[in-house]
Amino acid sequence: MQTSTADPxxxxxxxxxxxxxxxILDGVDLSLGRGETLALVGESGAGKSTIAVALMxxxxxxxxxxxxxxxxxxxxxxxxxxERRWSGLRGGRLAMVFQDAGAALNxxxxxxxxxxxxxxRKLGLGRAAARARAVELLDSVGINxxxxxxxxxxxxxxxxxxxxxxxxxxLACNPDLLFADEPTSALxxxxxxxxxxxxxxxxxxxxxxxxxxxxxxxxxxxxxDRIVVLYAGQVMEAGSSAEVLKxxxxxxxxxxxxxxxxxxxxxxxxxxxxxxxxxxxxxxCRFASRCPRALPRCAGEKPPLTQEGGRALACWNPE
Amino acid sequence: xxxxALKKVLQTVFVLFIVSVxxxxxxxxxxxxxxxxxxxxxxxxxxxxxxxxxxxxxxxLVTQYLDWLGNFVTGDWGTSYIARADIxxxxxxxxxxxxxxxxxxxxxxxxxxxxxLGVLSAVKKDTAWDAGAAVxxxxxxxxxxxxxxxxxxxxxxxxFGLFPVMGFVPPxxxxxxxxxxxxxxxxxLSTYFIAMIVRLTRAxxxxxLAQPYIAAARARGEPGWRVVWVHxxxxxxxxxxxxxxxxxxxxxxxxxxxxxxxxxxxxGQMITSAVLxxxxxxxxxxxxxxxxxxxxxxxxxxxxxxFLDPRLRPR
Numbered sequence: 001m002q003t004s005t006a007d008p009x010x011x012x013x014x015x016x017x018x019x020x021x022x023x024i025l026d027g028v029d030l031s032l033g034r035g036e037t038l039a040l041v042g043e044s045g046a047g048k049s050t051i052a053v054a055l056m057x058x059x060x061x062x063x064x065x066x067x068x069x070x071x072x073x074x075x076x077x078x079x080x081x082x083e084r085r086w087s088g089l090r091g092g093r094l095a096m097v098f099q100d101a102g103a104a105l106n107x108x109x110x111x112x113x114x115x116x117x118x119x120x121r122k123l124g125l126g127r128a129a130a131r132a133r134a135v136e137l138l139d140s141v142g143i144n145x146x147x148x149x150x151x152x153x154x155x156x157x158x159x160x161x162x163x164x165x166x167x168x169x170x171l172a173c174n175p176d177l178l179f180a181d182e183p184t185s186a187l188x189x190x191x192x193x194x195x196x197x198x199x200x201x202x203x204x205x206x207x208x209x210x211x212x213x214x215x216x217x218x219x220x221x222x223x224x225d226r227i228v229v230l231y232a233g234q235v236m237e238a239g240s241s242a243e244v245l246k247x248x249x250x251x252x253x254x255x256x257x258x259x260x261x262x263x264x265x266x267x268x269x270x271x272x273x274x275x276x277x278x279x280x281x282x283x284x285c286r287f288a289s290r291c292p293r294a295l296p297r298c299a300g301e302k303p304p305l306t307q308e309g310g311r312a313l314a315c316w317n318p319e
Numbered sequence: 320x321x322x323x324a325l326k327k328v329l330q331t332v333f334v335l336f337i338v339s340v341x342x343x344x345x346x347x348x349x350x351x352x353x354x355x356x357x358x359x360x361x362x363x364x365x366x367x368x369x370x371x372x373x374x375x376x377x378x379x380l381v382t383q384y385l386d387w388l389g390n391f392v393t394g395d396w397g398t399s400y401i402a403r404a405d406i407x408x409x410x411x412x413x414x415x416x417x418x419x420x421x422x423x424x425x426x427x428x429x430x431x432x433x434x435x436l437g438v439l440s441a442v443k444k445d446t447a448w449d450a451g452a453a454v455x456x457x458x459x460x461x462x463x464x465x466x467x468x469x470x471x472x473x474x475x476x477x478x479f480g481l482f483p484v485m486g487f488v489p490p491x492x493x494x495x496x497x498x499x500x501x502x503x504x505x506x507x508l509s510t511y512f513i514a515m516i517v518r519l520t521r522a523x524x525x526x527x528l529a530q531p532y533i534a535a536a537r538a539r540g541e542p543g544w545r546v547v548w549v550h551x552x553x554x555x556x557x558x559x560x561x562x563x564x565x566x567x568x569x570x571x572x573x574x575x576x577x578x579x580x581x582x583x584x585x586x587g588q589m590i591t592s593a594v595l596x597x598x599x600x601x602x603x604x605x606x607x608x609x610x611x612x613x614x615x616x617x618x619x620x621x622x623x624x625x626f627l628d629p630r631l632r633p634r
Contacts, residue, residue, distance in 0.1 A: 058534050062445070083543065091540025104535035107630055108553040118539045153629040169539055 007073070009034045009176060009209050010055070015068035017047075017054055017233075022278045024050050025233040026286070027068070029305055029312075032177070034073075037200065037210040039220035039241070041256065042230035045275045048213040049099070050233075052179040055211075056096050057086040072177070092122050095175035097199065100186040101162035105154035111138075111165050112150030115172060122173045137168040141198060160191040164198065171202055178203050181213045196223055217256045221245040229253045232275050232286040234302075239311035249311070249318040251293045285316070293317045320633055324622055331618040338610040339391070342603050343384050349599040391607070397600045399593075410589060410604040417487050417585035418574050419612075420497065424505035425570060426563065429512035434552075434559070436513070437520025442547055444525055452517055459514025464573055468507035468580040475503060485582035504581040508573050512566060519562055523555040530554075557627045564620035571609050 010032045017025040025047045032038050040048040053059055055070055057078065070078040075089065090096075098104035106114060115137065116130040125133060131150065138146035141164040154162055163183060170178055180199050184192035196212075200223055203210040214220045220227050221241040228238040229252060237250035248254045282288040288298035295317050305314040346353075354370050355362075371377050375386055390396070396406035440452040476484035482503050490497025527533065528551055536550045537543075575587035582588075586605055593601035625632045 053534070056538055058537055087537070087540050087542055089540070090538055096535075096538040098531055098535050098538070100531060103531040106532040106536065106550050106554070108556075108628065109550075110629075114539075117541070122540060155630050166535075172539075 007034070008032060008071075009036075009073050010070065012051075012055070012070045013068060015051065015054065015066070015070065017050060017059075017067075018065040019063065023233060024064070025054070026302075028230070028233070028235055030228055030235070030238070032209050032211065034176075035204070035207050035209055036226065037203070037212060037224040039212045039214050039224035039227045040230055041214055041217050041220045041227055042236075043215065043275060045232060046230040047233040048215075048230055049181050051230075052096065052181050052211060052213055056090060056094055056179060057081070057083075058090075091118050091175075092173050093176045094179070095170035095173070095177075096179040096181065097163070097166050097170045097183045099182045101166040101183075102154065102159060102186065104166060105162055107154055109153075110150065111152050111154060111157070115150070115165070115169050118169060118172045133172075134168075137172060138165070141165075141168045141171075141202065142194075143168075159187050160195065163187060163191075163195050167195070167199055167202065171206065174206050175208055178208055178210045179213070180210060182215065183212075185215075217245065217259075229256065232281065234286050235305055235312070235314060236287065237311070237313050237315075238305075243311060249313050250315050251291050251317075251319065252287045254319065255290075285314070293319070320625060323625075323633070327618060327621045331614055334614050335611060338607065338614065339388055340384070342607045342610075343387050345603050345606065346387075346599055347380075349597075396604050399598055399601050406600050406604050410586065410601060410608060414584060414586040414589040415608055416489065417583055418571070418578070418587055420487075420490060420501065421504055421508060421574055421577065421583060421585060422567070422570050424498070424501045425509035425512065426567075428505050429509040429516050430563070432509075433513040433516025434520050437517040438524060438547060438552065440517065440521040441524035441528060441551075444521075449521075452521070456514040456517045459510045459517075462510060464507050464510060465576040465580050467510055468504070468577060471503050471507055472580070487583050487585075504577050504583060507580070508570065508577045511573065512570065515562070515566065516559070519558060520555065523558050524551055527551050527554045557624065560620055560623060560627060564617045567616050568609075568613050571613065 008031045010030070012028060012030045015025055015028040015030075016023065028047070028051060030038070030051075040046075040051060042048055050064075054064070054066055055078065059066065066079055068079070072078050072089075072093070075081070075085075075093075078086075078089075081089075105111070112131070112134060115134045116125075116127075119125045119130040119133050120127070123130075123133075134150060135146045138149055143149055143161060143164055149157070149161075149165075154165070157165065163186075166183075178199070183199060184195050187195060196219065199210065199212075210224075212220065212224055217227075221244070224241055226239065227241050227244045229236045229244070229250065231252050236252045237244060237248065244253060245257065248257050276282075276289050280289070282299040284301040285291070285294075285298045285303055288294045291298065298316050301316070303314045303316045305312050354367055354374065354376065358366060358370060375383055378386070394407045394411075396410065398404070399406050399409055436452055436455075440449045443449050472484045475481045483500050484503060486500055488496040488500045490501070524547075528547070533546060533550060536546045541550065571587070574585060575591055577583070578585040578587035579591060586608060590602060590605035593599075593605065
């Protein structure tokens with residue numbers, strides 16, 4: 001896929017990931033410029049979260065087999081790094097906000113200890129300095145009475161508060177790249193927009209890049225610079241948010257978009273049919289079995305991801 | 320929080336009351352008339368009546384119970400006619416510390432060996448190491464401890480002469496000497512517990528390590544050892560402490576056999592000989608001591624819960 005800037009922060013090529021015999025990701029290409037926000041969009045099972053977790057190096061070799069490259073500026077190929085180097089990057093240059101903050105905060109430790117331990121280890125701050133910085137961070141993510149909250153346990157906070165704490169932890173060491181894995185799906189609708197806003201504002205203020213994992217195309221196009229549409233572990237289409245939403249070229253993107261529009265007319269049906277079971281996954285384009293524009297070759301031959309004017313598309317029969 | 324603790328304490332007091340009633344009944348239900356035993360084969364009806372009055376046996380049962388309870392609490396536990404000794408001194412001052420030492424060493428050994436082995440199995444799940452630990456754990460639970468004791472005596476005591484095979488040295492007088500004498504008995508008694516703790520640690524930790532907060536801890540760059548030993552272990556403290564408390568009863572039962580095999584003058588051996596000699600007073604003392612110990616330890620476990628899991632603390 002075409003790099004959006006001459007000097008990308010991250011460029012992933014041919015990322016293929018197997019869990020047992022299942023090919024969860026099938027040759028994913030992405031790239032991300034500095035300060036850019038990218039949305040990974042698709043139905044559940046598209047492999048969006050898996051991409052985030054794999055790029056954070058959180059998958060153990062026993063859990064998944066990874067092929068391909070992921071170049072992070074200044075580090076080289078992430079998948080070639082030893083575990084020691086990975087854990088140096090995590091919490092430092094790479095950070096992640098998890099889906100359900102209530103489950104992602106350790107119930108046995110206070111908010112303060114989970115926040116200050118990052119600051120002390122990564123930035124080498126002393127106890128008092130780490131505490132002062134922690135209060136600033138909680139304050140910056142909109143938590144009132146931050147000093148008192150440090151001694152609170154996660155269960156004593158509301159869901160929105162927990163996610164704010166999660167964001168504060170992720171931003172603690174000014175990461176270059178933040179992964180946000182459906183950060184709002186466990187929250188009330190009223191708070192969702194606030195949290196998305198918070199993450200975008202905070203990452204932009206720090207000049208950081210952000211990869212948002214979302215299943216909502218409308219939210220993705222509103223909040224992110226660029227969109228990558230995934231289906232069953234394959235990239236279908238990618239490009240700037242405005243262009244992809246305005247003129248989708250891949251039949252799957254069109255299907256996703258039609259779902260967005262149908263919500264307006266009170267039809268909340270998932271895209272027609274569903275992702276086929278792994279045993280019946282087409283060898284070529286994985287969307288072939290559901291595609292209204294499928295050609296005979298689609299199911300057997302995987303279309304290459306071709307670049308055209310800042311957009312990328314993998315389809316034998318685009319619109 | 321204080322209210323919750325008070326409730327637990329009251330519960331414990333009630334359990335102790337049941338224990339005391341049961342122990343009191345033990346003497347009442349024992350076959351034979353104690354007065355006849357004390358008077359011998361020839362006695363007059365007046366002497367019998369006088370002794371009955373002297374022992375308070377003509378009083379209602381409730382009064383007798385309260386008298387007995389008062390004596391028990393103040394350390395007047397009667398006299399053993401076989402050992403010809405004061406039961407309180409014999410059971411509480413001499414025998415109980417031996418058993419407590421054995422239990423403490425065994426428990427310590429079980430935790431020190433069992434937890435790391437379980438953690439390693441959980442981390443290296445489904446590897447040869449994990450399988451090996453599982454076999455060890457299964458053997459450990461299935462193997463009768465007295466047989467292991469005899470085996471250990473034969474190998475380390477008789478064959479190589481490395482460790483003493485009998486006798487007790489109080490560790491509060493000579494710690495290393497006490498430890499030296501305790502190694503084989505503690506190993507014998509704790510095999511079962513090591514195995515159990517290995518399995519429990521593995522099972523609970525495997526579940527905890529799959530939790531999002533573990534991935535999140537790794538995602539903020541916590542080093543691998545801290546993720547497992549701090550974030551993981553802290554979350555299995557509660558089941559671990561619970562099982563240790565509940566298994567204390569099994570440990571005390573096991574002490575009976577272990578003390579017999581290693582000739583340790585503890586409460587287990589005391590109860591064994593008292594049962595064989597039909598010394599109900601001593602049996603009663605043993606029952607009350609072990610039951611009380613068990614109940615108190617589990618009270619401690621209950622009271623520890625809010626410290627182990629912050630979610631159990633009232634807001």
